[in-house]
Amino acid sequence: MDFEGGNAERPFVLGAHYNGEAKSGTNGTGKTGGGIVNYELGTATSSRQRGSFYSAKPTHSEIISDENVSEGKTSQRVRYKNGDIAEYGTHPTKGKTWILYKAKNNEVELLKMPDSLDYKKDKVFINYIFSGTKRRYTSPDVFAGFIGALARTGLKIQTTGSCFKYGSSFPSVEHINGESVDTLYLKDSDEQKFITAMNNFGFNKQITGKDKKKFDNAIQEKKGSLHNSHLHSRFNKSVIKRILLSFLIIIFSCQNKSKSQTDYQNQELPNINKEITDSLLGSPLIGDKLFIEKLKETCSIDYFNREDSCLYDKIEINYYKLFRKEKKLMDSITLNSNINLKFKNNLIVKNNHEEHIKTILYSYLNNDIIDSLLCYEYYNNANTLSAYEKYYYINLKKQKISTVYLVYDESSIIVDNYEEYKIDNTTGKFKKIEK
Numbered sequence: 001m002d003f004e005g006g007n008a009e010r011p012f013v014l015g016a017h018y019n020g021e022a023k024s025g026t027n028g029t030g031k032t033g034g035g036i037v038n039y040e041l042g043t044a045t046s047s048r049q050r051g052s053f054y055s056a057k058p059t060h061s062e063i064i065s066d067e068n069v070s071e072g073k074t075s076q077r078v079r080y081k082n083g084d085i086a087e088y089g090t091h092p093t094k095g096k097t098w099i100l101y102k103a104k105n106n107e108v109e110l111l112k113m114p115d116s117l118d119y120k121k122d123k124v125f126i127n128y129i130f131s132g133t134k135r136r137y138t139s140p141d142v143f144a145g146f147i148g149a150l151a152r153t154g155l156k157i158q159t160t161g162s163c164f165k166y167g168s169s170f171p172s173v174e175h176i177n178g179e180s181v182d183t184l185y186l187k188d189s190d191e192q193k194f195i196t197a198m199n200n201f202g203f204n205k206q207i208t209g210k211d212k213k214k215f216d217n218a219i220q221e222k223k224g225s226l227h228n229s230h231l232h233s234r235f236n237k238s239v240i241k242r243i244l245l246s247f248l249i250i251i252f253s254c255q256n257k258s259k260s261q262t263d264y265q266n267q268e269l270p271n272i273n274k275e276i277t278d279s280l281l282g283s284p285l286i287g288d289k290l291f292i293e294k295l296k297e298t299c300s301i302d303y304f305n306r307e308d309s310c311l312y313d314k315i316e317i318n319y320y321k322l323f324r325k326e327k328k329l330m331d332s333i334t335l336n337s338n339i340n341l342k343f344k345n346n347l348i349v350k351n352n353h354e355e356h357i358k359t360i361l362y363s364y365l366n367n368d369i370i371d372s373l374l375c376y377e378y379y380n381n382a383n384t385l386s387a388y389e390k391y392y393y394i395n396l397k398k399q400k401i402s403t404v405y406l407v408y409d410e411s412s413i414i415v416d417n418y419e420e421y422k423i424d425n426t427t428g429k430f431k432k433i434e435k
Contacts, residue, residue, distance in 0.1 A: 045110060045166045046083035046103035051173030054098040058086050071134035072384045074170040087170035092379060092386040092407060094416070101168045101176065108167060110137040110178045117150075125154035131184055131353050132383040135161030135169060139178035142235045145201035146181055152197040158184040160230055160353065160382040172385040174409050180205075180234040184352055184382060188213050191231070198233050205234035211320055223299065223312035224408035225320055225389060229353060230382035280331060280343065282375075283317040286393035287402040292418055299413040312406075312413060319391055323359045323376050332364075333394065339428045340364045341394065343375070353382040361392075361401070363428035370428035373421065375403060385409075399423040401430065 061080040069077050076088035083103030091097045113136050119126040128150060130136065138146075142162060150157060160182040162175070169175035175182075181203075185191055192215050195206055199217040206218040209228035214220050221227045285291045291311065299310040323345055333341040341363055348356035359376035362369050377390040387408040394401050401421040407414040420433040 044107040047106045047108045048085070048101040048167045048176040049104060050176070051099040051101045051168070051170075053091075053094065053173075054086070054100055057088070057098055058084070058100045060084075071164060072170075073386065074134070074164070077164075077166075077168075079166070085166045085168045087164075087168055089170050091171045092388045094407075099168075099170050099173060101166075108177050109140060110163070110165065110167060111140055111143060112137055112165075113143060113161075117147075124151055126150045127155075128157040128159055131158040131160050133159075133161040135163050135175070135385075137165050137167075137178055138162035138181060139235070141202070141237060142178055142181055145198070145203060145235055146233075148201040149194065149197035149203075152200065153190075153193050155186065155190055155194055157186075157194070158352070160184065160385075169385065172409055174412070175385055180232060182230045182232055182382060182385075184230055185212065188215075191215060195231065202235050202237075203233040204236045207232040207234075211318075223310050224387070224406065224413050225378065225380060226385075226387040226408035228320070229355065229380040229387070279317055279322060280333060280394075281396070282319070282391065282393040283315045284393055284395075285315055286391050286404055287395050287400070289418075292404060292415060295413070296415040299415070310413065315391070319376055319389060320357075320378055323357055323378070333396070335363075335396065335399065335423060335428075336425055338366055339370075339423075339425065355380050361394075363423065363430065365428040371430045373401065373403075373430050375401070399425055400433075 057078065058080075061082040061084060063078055064081050065077075065079040067077055068075060072089075073091070074087050074089040078086040078088075080086070085101045085103075086098055087101070088096070088098050091099075113130075115136070116129045117126055126147060128146075138161075146159075162181045163169045163178045167177045183194070186194060191213075195208075195215050195218050198206060204217075207227045208215055208218045208220050208231055209225065210221045210223075211225065211228050212220070218231070226232075291314070295311050299312055323343075324347075325345065331343070335341055341361055344360045344362060346358045346360070348358055350356075355378065357376070357378040358374060361373045361375040363371045374390065375392040375394075377388070379389075380387045388405055389408075390403060390405050392401060392403045399422065401423065403417075403419050403421075404415060405417045407416055421430045422433055423430060
């Protein structure tokens with residue numbers, strides 16, 4: 001962006017997105033210089049559909065390039081003649097897998113964001129850095145709005161990016177087309193300022209974590225824990241008029257569901273004793289196979305349209321709050337006169353962008369450890385858009401343990417790896433029940 005105008009530098013929107021009046025001068029490489037922001041325009045790319053998982057490399061169309069990459073969890077990228085993109089890498093629960101991002105009929109323009117920005121002039125401060133992410137491409141609209149919010153607040157922001165060069169986003173299936181940008185949380189007062197500013201610049205679909213404070217102008221996530229680590233800000237293109245950005249004025253002011261689903265939702269669900277010992281048993285719904293199937297059906301649609309149908313809210317236990325303490329040994333559960341079950345909590349890593357918790361369930365026979373099982377796991381990495389939890393339920397009456405993984409994405413909750421174990425009431429051993 002170049003900023004010229006009397007005694008003040010004026011930011012304007014990248015490209016011809018605003019009535020063609022604001023196009024920056026570029027050289028042959030697509031880079032601009034001499035102003036606040038030096039950016040690099042990417043070529044136009046096909047707009048992407050939501051990604052789909054594949055166990056093997058898709059061969060549905062002629063391959064025009066197949067290259068190894070090192071972009072977060074992504075290690076291979078294939079481009080197809082029909083415009084599709086397939087990416088291969090490590091998914092948080094599916095392991096090594098492919099995701100195919102099919103091309104739509106329209107194109108989107110993406111630009112490569114500068115690796116960092118630290119601009120100070122008069123009373124204008126614009127500062128951001130990336131937090132270890134390779135998702136450094138976004139749409140000009142999103143980038144312009146983001147810079148406007150930074151100028152409005154003067155806050156230092158860490159961003160975990162938007163999308164890759166071709167509009168894809170492995171391991172996420174949804175974070176496509178440069179339509180949104182993610183940022184790490186600030187202290188609550190500054191976070192509210194930033195959310196408000198982003199909202200003023202067209203980001204009217206912002207999501208915060210369900211275990212975070214409730215902020216104005218943001219939707220607090222109710223289902224899943226993907227956004228416990230970062231603010232998700234989705235840009236609304238309908239607010240754009242093809243004119244110069246309104247943040248010109250800001251800079252100057254700084255200087256101066258289905259029937260079957262409904263039937264199930266209306267069922268009377270098991271009551272849960274809220275005492276800590278009973279909470280440690282987990283939610284009885286995790287032991288209900290019918291509920292797990294309905295969870296799969298109702299939580300796989302777009303985040304903003306799933307609120308009324310996704311059954312996730314029926315799970316009464318907040319496992320994350322239960323196990324995020326650094327306390328290692330927790331209360332025990334008595335199975336019978338000889339066998340006790342005890343939890344050991346391990347906080348593997350916790351920093352500003354990544355958190356990993358593992359909770360092991362041990363069985364004791366006369367105070368000797370007999371067996372162990374990973375009953376709860378929480379992982380959230382804002383840099384790689386990886387978030388998942390392992391839930392469990394201990395049915396003392398049936399002496400059975402049920403576990404399931406929930407993988408959180410911008411668009412859905414994927415229910416995976418449902419397993420059941422029988423507790424031997426004589427030996428204390430955990431035996432997996434084969435499907």
